[in-house]
Amino acid sequence: MAAIATTLFSLDAIAASGQVFTWRRTEDGWLVASGGRRCLLSQEGDAEKGVVFVRRADGSDVNADELAYWRHYLALDVDYQKILDELAMPAEVMEVGAGIRVLAQDWWDTAVSFVVSQNSNIVRIQRTMDALLDAGGGCVPGPGRLSALLGDEAFATGLKLGYRRPYLEALAARAQAWYPARIDRRDVSLEESMAELEESPGIGPKVASCICLFGLGYLEAVPRDTWIKRAEREHHVTWDSRWGGIQQQFFFAWMREKGRGK
DNA sequence: AGGCAGGTCGGTA
DNA sequence: TACCGACCTGCC
Secondary structure, eight states, X not given: OEEEEEESOOHHHHHTTTSOSSEEEETTEEEEEETTEEEEEEEEEOSSEEEEXXXXXXXXXXXXXXXXXXXXXXXXXXXXXXXXXXXXXXXXXXXXXXXXXXXXXXXXXXXXXXXXXXXXXXXXXXXXXXXXXXXXXXXXXXXXXXXXXXXXXXXXXXXXXXXXXXXXXXXXXXXXXXXXXXXXXXXXXXXXXXXXXXXXXXXXXXHHHHIIIIISOOTTOOOOOHHHHHHHXXXXXXXXXXXXXXXXXXXXXXXXXXXXXX
């Protein structure tokens, strides 16, 4: 079975971090979907030092291309030792967020997930995404397929999208022209990508920055939700111009952990 | 029982 | 530019 040695990495921490809604727990590990692909991930060891095992969803061995895809997806090609050293976050924040990495998700998957997420809660978001994953054979349905599904009254009603349904329909309509052409955004500034995404109804600054950070590789993008705004207000946190998005994930986990206690 | 949830939109000053 | 209420739904 394909294995990757890891440091500063935890599947469970990532799964709990609120950045991804296409993972599902099974008895064999995490069943993960991204960009029309699936795999099964499991881990031995802990966030400090461990091994991640990568299999196909059916349990068979992955080939070299598949392994490379998931290694990149899991951000195991990024030097977190260096980044976390430079970010120099408080020990308590580092501890709560131990093992978190910002995944390199498929942009469409994140666009759908975070349009669904707006003004909702994680349990509800996950339930809607699970229903979509089921409908897509384990993966997020592509734009064409999603349009068809949303046009099916019975199915669409069952998703309980509320007022987000037309937002998702608009996204799917626009994305038929975009998809999958926006994978490489290295020549496009964060500001340009944000502006383009925000042209779609239902995508505001928060959702756009989530898509940029989680789905388009802009590690400097900082999604500012209610928790992060509170961190800024109460703890005067400021964001690193290169890896603010990574920093944001740690503070998000920390704020949420503290919020649970109260 | 009612505020709140990984917000956005349209209207108002 | 900045603030405000409305908004589907269901958890806590």
